[in-house]
Amino acid sequence: MKDSPQNKRYPPKTAGAIMLTNVPTMGENKTVREFREFLLTIHYDFDTFNYIYLLDEEKTLKGVISIRQILHSANDTKLIHLSPKKLIVAHPYTTQERVVHLALKHNLRAIPVVDHEHKFLGEFPSKAILRALHHESTEDLFRLGGVTHTATYDDILKLPFTTILKHRTPWLILGLFGGLLSAGIVSQFEDVLSKQIILASFIPLIVYMADAIGTQIEAFIIRDLAVDPTLNFIKYLRRQFTIVLILAILISGLLYVISLLLYDQPEISMVISLALFLAIMTSLFSGLFVPFIFDRLKFDPANASGPVATIIQDVLSVSVYFWVANTIL
CATH class of the missing domain: 3.10.580.10 (CBS-domain)
Incomplete structure (x- = not known):
């Protein structure tokens, strides 16, 4: 031609x-x-x-x-x-x-x-x-397959150790500081925990559920961006928001009923169920926006967004949990 x-x-x-x-x-x-x-x-x-x-x-x-x-x-x-x-x-x-x-x-x-x-x-x-x-x-x-024209992949058998460590260490250090930030947030609410020690037992549950839904969203958008790089993000966001909202209502409602039956403390049940609802809704940011931003910045979202999204979601979940607890109790 x-x-x-x-x-x-x-x-x-x-x-x-x-x-x-x-x-x-x-x-x-x-x-x-x-x-x-x-x-x-x-x-x-x-x-x-x-x-x-x-x-x-x-x-x-x-x-x-x-x-x-x-x-x-x-x-x-x-x-x-x-x-x-x-x-x-x-x-x-x-x-x-x-x-x-x-x-x-x-x-x-x-x-x-x-x-x-x-x-x-x-x-x-x-x-x-x-x-x-x-x-x-x-x-x-x-x-x-996790390989893009804008991001390279690490061949473990061929790359020198210094290069492999250079590629992996920054994300882990970011996770370390994020974990310290989460611990710092928890320490600020020692008074609330001392009054209602039962709240401490629900921290892993709140964090896990928000992380789990965020990971689901992240997996979907990474796949969908791979299949269709011209994805209509606004339309996709509206769809995911509706799905996450329904999930948040169902799961937090179920947690309220179960915790009320187990502990018979309406205020505690209200705190943990409302905190779970809000934590799940924040997973839209970590699960949807973070991979999308990394994709637009020409990073491979499958590699880069995982550690970042996880620590962001953990910080959001802990912050929301104690904010709700401090407000209601």
């Missing part, structure tokens, strides 16, 4: 960088007969010949027709009448992955590229679609 002179104007792996400009175009008011005459007078080769692009005098894209469709139409038929009303187009800065998605979704062999004024720039051809599809599929398989 020949490179377009405009390609260097656009970032790599975008429609503008890959598009071809030497493609067949005709006026929007031309007929099938005129197209057939046009075929007989062609004296040069096009880079691709899948579609005819219908343009007005200002080079604005008005229609797209397949060659096969034209050959099965009457001579007096206007070409514009054969074109679908809704045109599927890409813009020069559209990523190749998005173009492939459009082509597969609408069963198209090529996608026209237009600017913000809908002026025709070129075509993202079938060969480029197949090549980009192969590239993105291979990349997604690596992402699912």
Whole structure:
């Protein structure tokens, strides 16, 4: 495939960088007969010949027709009448992955590229679609395996010990300081614990449940980001929020009933159930936002977000627990 002179104007792996400009175009008011005459007078080769692009005098894209469709139409038929009303187009800065998605979704062999004024720039051809599809599929398989083009993996058998320690130690040190922070928070509420020593026994439960749900969310978003890097995060957040809210109500409600039956202390039951509810809701941050932020920062979320999300969630859970206890008791 020949490179377009405009390609260097656009970032790599975008429609503008890959598009071809030497493609067949005709006026929007031309007929099938005129197209057939046009075929007989062609004296040069096009880079691709899948579609005819219908343009007005200002080079604005008005229609797209397949060659096969034209050959099965009457001579007096206007070409514009054969074109679908809704045109599927890409813009020069559209990523190749998005173009492939459009082509597969609408069963198209090529996608026209237009600017913000809908002026025709070129075509993202079938060969480029197949090549980009192969590239993105291979990349997604690596992402699912925990290897991305933006993050490297550690080969334990080949890397020197100094490199392995350099990659692992920072996250563990972060966890160490996070654990010290959690211990410091607990020490600030010694008075509350001395009055209700039973509260101390529920700290592991509150921390564990919030961590467990946060880990579930983290696993889902890491997988979903690997499958679909263009994931609609706002829509995804709303969905996860609804699920976590239902889980928080069910689990905290169950804890309230069980603790009330076991200890017959309504205030204690209220504290631990409300604290569990709030701790579970905070897991949305550690489980959802932390992996998403790491992904956008080009770190592998499967490697980097785990230790960070865990210590953030532990600190949040302990803080929420004692804040509720101090407020109610």
